[in-house]
Amino acid sequence: MAFTQATAPIGLRTSELLSADNSNPERHIVVATLRNAAPRLGLSASVISTLDAMLSCLAPKRNHHTVFASNATLTFRRNGISDRTIRRHAAILKEIGLLERRDSPNRKRFTKHNSLEGTALRFGFDLSPLFARLHEIAAMAAEVLREQEQIDYMRAKIRAAVNASLANNPNDNTALNIFRILRRKLSLQECEQILTDLAVTEVEAEATDDQNSNLTTTMTASDGHFVRHHHKSNKEHIDKEKIALKKEPPLTSSHAPITIPELLSACPEAAEFSLRKIETVHDVVAHARTLAPMIGITSQNYEAAHERLGALRAATTVWAIMQFHDKIKAVGAYFRSITTGSKSEGFSPEKLIRRLATAQNYAT
Structure with a gap:
């Protein structure tokens, strides 16, 4: 590739270079995103591995996305699967609309x-x-992760409700049968149905304390608890994040205000991946939740950062990391370290955004 690039006439470069360093995320990010979105796309792990082998054959800097590797090369990179399997996986990828x-x-x-x-x-x-x-x-990947988080939450809620039922009646066959059902993989709808059928008082969920968030809104006692997941409750449950975002405050910290235009200017890499124009704080947070799984930040780590830093500051941290993620060996571990881990003491997303803004101004 180096020889071809050095000797090819300039006229052959018919379009701007596409590169993992500027336009496209790195291969491992693409594959991780596909794995998370697999339930929505109908992709098996084996097909994703074949697609990963194809991606490994693309040059880092290129003006096309065409894989020229032979089936023999792809077979080798897939640890010896059959040529027939390569063809079958290529047909599946074409049918799904990921390959031509x-x-x-x-x-x-x-x-x-x-x-x-x-x-x-x-x-x-x-x-x-x-x-x-x-x-x-x-x-899709972000949606799958959010749904899986909700399923895990509801399964824990079901177990708590069933335990309460068995405490009153150890021979409750319905409760015992639900324990057997929980051994299986359940969909969100199945979990909702089980909760609906449970003839027990709803298990109370404790409101999360988000004192460090810049988006929190002071609520009176009559406003009820903030509970993110709820089913058939007589209480009025309000999603704290949504209520706070309605006010659409500027991106601020106690020391250095940051506006949305400044964020967009400091983090153009993150902005490029947005499907819609970023105009409100809600857009900033929603886009961060989409970016997080793309760069290797797990839902658990993101929620932990949300709890410690607040919705907006956790989101802007993701935006900032997206700007230089290619220089980080393990993005997930780095994000956890600066938000909730050993390097979190004194960490300021606002200062990080400001440094990136300075770097962008210097580059231009």
């Missing part, structure tokens, strides 16, 4: 250049549809 096959007359994969016209014919596996849908897939 461009076959040459002899079924070989190659590029044919026309130096006079400055054009090229590329025959191979074109992964452009995957990169075009990456924003959509990232949103």
Whole structure:
């Protein structure tokens, strides 16, 4: 690739370079996002591994997304799976809309250049549809993680309710049967149905304390508790984050105010991945929840940062890390360290955003 790039005529470069360093996230981020979104896309782990092998054949800096590797090369990178399996996985990826096959007359994969016209014919596996849908897939991944978090919460709630029922009646067959059902993988709808059918008083959920959040709003006692997940409660439950976001305050800290335009200017990498225009604080937080799984931040780590820093400050931290994530060996571990771990003492997302803004101004 280095030789070809050094000797090819300038006219052959018909479009701007695409690169994991500027336009596209790195391969491991793409694969991690696909794994999280797999339930929505209908992708198996084996097919994702084959797609990972295809992505590994793309040059870091390129002006196309076409894989020219032979089936033999892909088979080798997939630890010896059969050629037939490669073809079957390619067909699945095409059917889902993540890949386009461009076959040459002899079924070989190659590029044919026309130096006079400055054009090229590329025959191979074109992964452009995957990169075009990456924003959509990232949103799916975030949705799956949020749903799984809610399922885990509800399963714990069901267990607590069943335990309360068994404490009153140890021979309650319905409660014992629910314990057996919980051994299986349950959907959100199934969990909701189980909670609906339980003839016990709802288990009370403790409101989370978010004193450090810049988005918190003082509520009176009549406003009830802030509970994020609830079912068939007679109390009025209000989502603290949504209520706070309605006011759409400026991005502020006690020392250094940060506006949304300043955030967008300091973190253009994060802004580029947004499906819609970022105009409100709600947009900032929602987009951060989409970005987090893309760069390797787990739902648990994000929620822990949310609890400690508040909704907005946790979100802006994700935005900032997105700007230089390619320089971090383990993004998830780094995020946990600065938000809730050993380096969290004195950490200020506002200062980090300001340094990035200065770097952007210096670069321009």
